[in-house]
Amino acid sequence: MSQYNKVLVAIDLTEEAPQVLDKAIEICKAHSAELxxxxxxxxxGYAYGxxxxxxxxxxxxxxxxxxxxxxxxYGATYQIDDGNQIVTVGRPExxxxxxxxxxxxxxVVVGSHGRRGIQLLLGSTANGVLHGAKCDVLAVRIN
Known part of the structure; x- marks a missing residue:
């Protein structure tokens, strides 16, 4: 297994975010990595065409x-430094x-609903992140 030093976890601020964060924190603890x-x-404007x-x-x-x-x-709950809490505007991928x-x-750790077929082809963020990332990507399956 690779040694990870810096883990970027991308969340969508829904009730499912803690599932993704918990997995990222588990990995960070195992590798003594920065989150x-x-x-x-x-x-x-993009969202409305x-x-x-x-x-x-x-x-x-x-x-x-x-x-x-x-x-x-989330940063306070999970003890993540302010400098490592990033909000940006743009296309997620x-x-x-x-x-x-x-x-x-x-x-990079992202959540995935495990969609298949046409739904996956039409714009899964996790799929978009996976295709084009220059580092490892972990898609955490959302229950």
């Missing part, structure tokens, strides 16, 4: 602030790849 907690907020002719900056700022607040709660490279992560 980085990441949440990616999708751009509001980008065709809305109005300024969505305030809504985007509110989503970003809410994500930061929730991530800080791209941002996770970028952050993993910038932060020299050896392992």
């Amino acid at each position: 980085m907690l990441v949440h990616v907020v999708e751009p509001v 980008g065709d809305i002719p109005m300024d969505l900056t305030e809504l985007q700022d509110q989503l970003d602030a809410a994500a930061r607040e929730q991530l800080q709660k 791209s941002e996770i790849h970028r952050l993993a490279e910038e932060r020299n992560a050896d392992l």
